[in-house]
Amino acid sequence: MKLRNWQSECIHSAISNYKSNKHFLALATPGAGKTAMASVLAKLLYDQNDIDLVICFSPSSIVANDFSEALSDQLKSHFDGTIGALGNSFTYQGLSTLGNKVWRLFDKYRVFVIFDEIHHCAGSNIKDANAWGKPIITMIKEKAAYTIALTGTPWRSDALPIALAEYCNDSGKIQCDYVYGLKQAIADNVCRIPQVVALDNDQITVVEGDETRHFTSFIDLLSQSIIPYSEIVTNTSVIEQLLIHSSHKLNELRTFNKEAGGLIVASSITHAWQIQLILKQVIGESALVVTSDESNGNELIRSFRHNQQKWIISVGMISEGTNIPRLQVCCYLSNVKTEMNYRQVMGRLLRITDAPNQQAIFFMPAEPKLVEYAYRVSQDIPENLEKVKFTQMDKEIITKANVLSESDEVINSDCNTLISATKQTISIGDTTFNVDERLTSSNDIPSIELDISIDKIMRIFGQFNHKELEIEGFEQLNISEQSIKKLSQYSSVAF
Structure with missing residues (x-):
């Protein structure tokens, strides 16, 4: 070897x-x-x-x-x-x-x-x-x-x-x-250069009771803490637009490499099947869904690794370490916004193959944390996560069950007040469903549901637009001479 x-x-x-x-x-x-x-x-x-x-x-x-x-x-x-x-x-x-x-x-x-x-x-x-x-x-x-x-x-x-x-x-x-690191790997032609495309919208309206508010971007909307990010990634219009952009790019890649594949990351099993249905109805394409519900999930992933099927949809089974080198496009619709998960999912696109086109394109909503991660992806360790905390516990800690102190009662009381304020009924388009965002303390205090709801409607009217994020540090890295020779016959492919 x-x-x-x-x-x-x-x-x-x-x-x-x-x-x-x-x-x-x-x-x-x-x-x-x-x-x-x-x-x-x-x-x-x-x-x-x-x-x-x-x-x-x-x-x-x-x-x-x-x-x-x-x-x-x-x-x-x-x-x-x-x-x-x-x-x-x-x-x-x-x-x-x-x-x-x-x-x-x-x-x-x-x-x-x-x-x-x-x-x-x-x-x-x-x-x-x-x-x-x-x-x-x-x-x-x-x-x-x-x-x-x-x-x-x-x-x-x-x-x-x-x-x-x-x-x-x-x-x-x-x-x-x-x-x-990634910079070294790209310079050595070991990994592909990741391209990040963030999808946004300039006309978003939220109706809550008699109040109507307008927002000019997802960042503007999310900064107000009115609609959780999970409602954006499950919004039909957002899903459709991200799938259209991702599908167009994958089709472009497959004109030169018929084995190129796409990964769609969903937020839940229900969400995964929703995405599959939209992909079929709007774009007319099928996708393999692999979740923990499938008893043969690993076999399905291994089969997809070696066949020429276009799309695979998963919640968390295709993340770190999963080796599918033919993946070149990712549509990120997960509600997980940690930098670790972001980088690990992006890593599924970075394995170099012998295919004539080695682009790796990551599509996502223009959520502020994800945008920040995109600009930091060339670093090996993010600045705000470099330090670790060491916990020293020299004495044994003994707790008794079913004993509640006065301070615990105050915490529970405050927690229940927060929970009641976040019990909502959300309407998107013609669809209405209940959302129970349960807020708990750092000690994971059990929540209690209260019968209170706030009607809230989010509509997206504006033109969807996308921006390719220029990741700092990669602009000077060149594709290897071997790859350039392979690409010379494809004059329409831009890097």
Whole structure:
């Protein structure tokens, strides 16, 4: 297997690191090829007689299967935990259910452990660890022969420390043993240059009782906290316009690459089927819907990876680590607005292939946070998420059930007042439905529904317009000579 330069550098860095430290953290941008790199590293350690077994953990079963296949190919052995296997691949969800048969392996053998997207596992110690971080700290950290932790987004939205990671004491910044960012990957022709298109509207009207208010953009509307963002991404007009723009671009790409595919990210399972229906009625195209409701979801994703179907719609099953290189267009209709999710979804478009056109286009509503993320996407770690907080709990905390203090009663009372004010009936066009936005405190106090509603209607009258966001730092990066030669015959394609 021919390695990319960064993969070779990372492997050599890890081997050198293991002489003094058995834990290694590698940051590589989504789409760079972390699975292949870690698998080759495992083979090298095995061939050098430094390890006996390999165990891998990842955030989803489809990614776990990809690791199993990659490791099997490298080690020339089955990789399913059965007799004669050289290891196994698990999901993080399965960490808590692993029996003594697995944990005893760490006492008898030299085990190399691969952690994919390690940022899911939090904890600097047992007291501030989450459910996935605890077994890593208690069972693996000391007993593993070596580990490599991989991530494309090396931070957590809750600012907790990542398991096995090292941080600077003064700044709280994560210390990665090897870094391969998106700018480097694009310059090396390892990843595509992402293009972001934000869709907006200049005439939005909200009618609430006798009051009518007008807004000139989604940013203007959302800044008033009148309509939640979830109502924008489920609005039929918004869905139609984003699908039209996305479909036009995908059709353009497929004139040169018939395998180019599109990903539509929905907010819920119901939303996914709504999008499929609109796509069929407005554009006349079909789409594969893959959600947690489908028992064969992973098989459907693997099939889509290798066929020529245009569209796949998912809520969260196609995110970090899911490898579908032919995806080149994304229509982002998720109501999740975290930077981690944004970057991970965008990463699904960035894998370079041999196709003649290597554009990657990300369509989204012009929501302020998403627009901000677009301008920051060339950075490896966002400024406001660099620092982590370490929680020190030296004493055991004991709580008693069914005991409510006076202060708790005040909090519950205030919370219920907030909840009652957000119980709404929303009408969009001819459709009316109930929305119960439940506001809770940071302690997730259970909410209580009250019989109060506010009639509210949102209509979008204006012309939809879109703007291509120029991501700072990519304008000087050029497409490789090889790609230029492939594109020379297609004079109508602009980059």
